[in-house]
Amino acid sequence: MKLTVIGGGSTYTPELVDGIAGRRAGLAVDEIVLVDPDAERLEVVGAFSRRLLEHADHPARVRTTTDLESAADGASAVLIQLRVGGQTARLSDETFPLTCGCVGQETTGAGGLAKALRTVPVVLDIAERVRAVAGEDTWIVDFTNPVGIVTRALLQEGHRAVGLCNVAISFQRRVAALLGATPERVELDHVGLNHLTWVRAVRVDGADRLPELLDEHADALEEHVRLPIGLMRRLNAVPSYYLNYFYDHDAVVARQRVEQPRAEVVSAVEEELLDVYRDPAVVTKPEALAQRGGAYYSEAAVQLVHSLTGGASGERHVVNVRNDGTLPFLPDDAVVEVPSAVDADGATPLPVAPVGPATSGLIAHVAAYEHLALDAAVRGGRDRVADALLAHPLIGQHDRAEKLADELIARNRHFLPWVTA
Template identity: 60%
Template structure:
């Protein structure tokens, strides 16, 4: 099997490489892992380190790297897309300009999330078209590129064989398994919502839901982990993802962010240090600092899903971004949701779930409507469409903010917006 990683020059790529090398018992027969990135110098550093990781584990597959996208994806069985258009500097901008209007600055939601979607969707669609032309027939595209739900919807709408993946659910699975003293594979989550807008409504082991007892015993710890007041968890009766803290505690986040370094700035510092570490030819294992880069259990989620899509894990449950197709009856079938699913060669099939509570359903419907407008703006451009998407977002939702943010977003991202140049 040949796996192509597009955006392979990322400092986080060694986490993914470590997973492919370490988790060989998944059954994945990786003959070649090719890393593709236009940043040649960075790619050379990451690629050489990735090859040393494979060698350290005694993996027989080869790691190659190239700046040539077409050559890299030729005959690939799976293409993993993990792009960041504009790099960390664009992320820092996304996290900064919304604060000027009193709105949260964050790279995947609100105005910052829209900015990322606008510059990312066209690039990913171009990449995917070239994958379709050159990869093996039936090759899967696995999207890690944020905002994952919007990007995955764009890929599916364009007819690509794609599935989106996020690490939020697998992080919860590991945490709950630790509390319960069981192997993570024994834990099945009732994980549902949209990407970065999900809730854990059940924690099942052998068909028994342990979430009520977990909330009773560890409610304060879980609330701290997702950065909300414990009363939120008690009221909801579930555990929201930490991205929902931006909804449940929006104004607090804005107050805390004003005048402070952004997460993107910290990540940029970590990346610079990691690249220096990767240059060291004696380094053959991923360094501990990589854990601060974000994306915990990213490699386990990726390897597990790719194995399942190749028929190697028929009973495994994976949290994925897929078409709604009636799973949430209040959304259009073509909407993309994030949900626990069983995956096989024909793709993921969502588990049957109970209806969402009214507050959850209302927020999901609201954000899903915004996502449709965001995709339209990303594909067709124009200030009016940008303004409309901002006006529709529940974290913005006022003319005064949407009007000002539309101009700030376009000005900040003009370099990456073909229609705005």
């Protein structure tokens, strides 16, 4: 099997390669092609990835290239993990909304919209080029944020695509450790949109142990989610840590105004990682990689590709898929993040228990924003940007939406072909 990684020069990539090395019997990959426009960085990551595989005695070979077509030709699956504008653009996303008293974050709010506007046209172009050389049957696994909007864009254009996020698998691993269970025994009732999800049950061998988690592991949950346990008990659910941007907005903004932006932290970690990767004596995954984010990304990606390429039929994965009635209060073409049965034909959402108004209203609100955000990303236009911002629950005031629209466009004009000089 040939696996292509677009954005292969990312410091994430060795995490993925390490996961492949650990699943030698499960995922029969014999070629990994890393493609990236940054040839120098690509070579550093590629050389380290080869050493990882060689140290693990894995037979797959790693090839690096800046040519997308040669990378995708013959691929069974293509993983997209790119960041248009790099950490510089991320820093902008995390800071400019603060001037209007709004959360600065790269996947939600005004910063998330900026990232979507930069990213969606690039990913759609890549997907079309992949389809032209690899054919209609090649799977695209999107790990590029904002995952829900990007996956919806791909599905809207008829691509064979599934969106993947590490939030669910990270939480599964965390609660398995708290409950003294192996991860394979833990199933989550995980529902919502990408970066807007709630865990409503934690089943270990079929028995729901969420009440035990809320009662006996309150401190650990509060530290992880950064929300009070009393709120979780009232919701009878554990929100993803991204929900603190919604449920504790003003406190988050106050912290962000004094804390170092995450983009600066990640940039420093990336430089450290690249220095480690350059050392020919390093043949195993460095501990610093855990600071980069994306915990358990490799496990989630490898397991998903295994299922999509026919290695395991009907395995359960939490993925981003077309709604098609799963959440009846959303349109069919919305993309939801729910447990799904995955095989070579794709991901089919599993039945979801009814979602109450305490969460369904916010889900519907953000889904409507995502519809407008995708429209702005595909068709462009200053007013479409402002309309999407006005619809976002973290903004929702016309004066803020107008100011943020102009600032967003000014900061990202070099990435937006519809912006005139």
